[in-house]
Amino acid sequence: MSLAVLFAAIVGAAVGASAGYILHNYIASKRLAGAKDLAERILDEARKEGQAQRKEFMLQAQDEILKLKKEMESEFKDKEAEFKDLAADLKEQEREVKKREARNQEKEERYEHKAEELNSKESELVAMEKRLSRLERKIVQREEEIDELERQKLSKLEEISGLTAEEAKARLIDEIESQTRHDAAKRVRQIEMEAKETADRKAKEILATAIQRYSGDYVGEQTVAAVNIPSEDMKGRIIGREGRNIRAFEAATGVDLIIDDTPETVVLSAFSPLRRQVAKMSLERLISDGRIHPARIEEVVKKVEQEMDVKVREIGEQATFDAGVHGIHPDVVKLLGQLQYRTSFSQNVLQHSLEVASLCGIMAAELGLDVKKAKRAGLLHDIGKAVDHEVEGPHALIGADLAKKFGESKEIIHAIAAHHEDTPPSTVLAILVQAADSVSGARPGARKELLENYVKRLEELEGIATSFEGVSKAYAIQAGREIRVMVDSERIDDDKTYLLCKDISKKIEDNLTYPGQIRVTCIRERRAVGYAK
Structure with a gap:
């Protein structure tokens, strides 16, 4: 029993195994066929897609080729145009080179011609040098003969005159120098006289x-x-x-x-x-x-x-009161008040006029003159400065015209006109106003000048004048605006005095710094003293 069952079991197992194997092979063949179909479809799709991409790539490549072709053609055209321009330039340069070669050829021909001329001239110069050398030898011989004659002549002159050549030369030079300086002084005076004729025009310029x-x-x-x-x-x-x-x-x-x-x-x-x-x-x-x-x-x-x-009039009235001057025309009083707002070299003109009036009064009192008239002239001497910006002319003459217009006396009018020598002073009152004006304007501190600088300038001015030979004394006056130089009449004549004045003026200009101008006056006089017994 057990064997039959075992056999049957074995047979059943073998049959089942065979059936399972057959079923497995069938299923595997079915799957293999499906996989092949799928692979074929995938391959077909890949081929189609590859062909499409290939066509697309080909189209893109053709477009790129066309684009590059157009760019190359355009660049070729540009290069061709450049080559044409370059060729034209080369032709132009070639023509220019040919022209230059032609000009150079002409120059060479001219140079050759000039060289031939120079050679001919050189030969002429050589011949001329020979002639000159012969003439030079003759001249040297003649000069030696002349020198010998001069020596003989000089020795005879020394024997006759009793002077050596050096002594005679020195005496001759002195005489020529003296005569030359005399002629120069005359010439300078003549030139200055001519220059004075055009002085006004030149001064204005x-x-x-x-x-x-x-x-x-x-x-x-x-x-x-x-x-x-x-x-x-x-x-x-x-x-x-x-x-x-x-x-x-x-x-x-x-x-x-x-x-x-x-x-x-x-x-x-x-x-x-x-x-x-x-x-x-x-x-x-x-x-x-x-x-x-x-x-x-x-x-x-x-x-x-x-x-x-009103204020100007009050200022003018106060000024007349301070100066002790009365009876002045109201319009003149108003002009005096206007001087309060006028300056001259930083000095207030009204204050300056009051100072001049005071100084004139003091000097008139010392001289026994009319004090009131002197103060009046001093107070009014600069009245022209009130309107000198509106009226042409020197302020002294303008002031004199105003004084005449408003009924001032002739003495006052003359003193006003002459205080800067626009009119020559001819009265004592005019001289007093002139002196007082100089003192007020030139005193240290009146016009912002330090006392030390003032004194130093005067000393330097006198020192320059006395440094010249023939000057005996020098005085700085008018607060350094003028220097009077006294010369020795025995050593310096009239013409040399004139030159001395010029030399002193030049040295002052070169060595001093000063405002305005300095007048240099050189004085030469000869005195004869006798006694009656």
């Missing part, structure tokens, strides 16, 4: 040039006044809409109003110190009031002018 070069700084100091303003906004209000305020102000005052970048400051410019003062006071009042328009400007300016008239 020089003054005009000097004014053009120097007037900037001087006018900036003497003809402007600065007015401070509270803020920069005030400048716009001063100018006004479309500039109407500034135009109205300038028209009412006659003064230029300058508004620039200077912070919180405006500038008033005018030659007339009185107008400048009126404009300054008017502008300060307008700024303080704040109401700035044309009608208000005219009102304020008119009011300030009236106040200034």
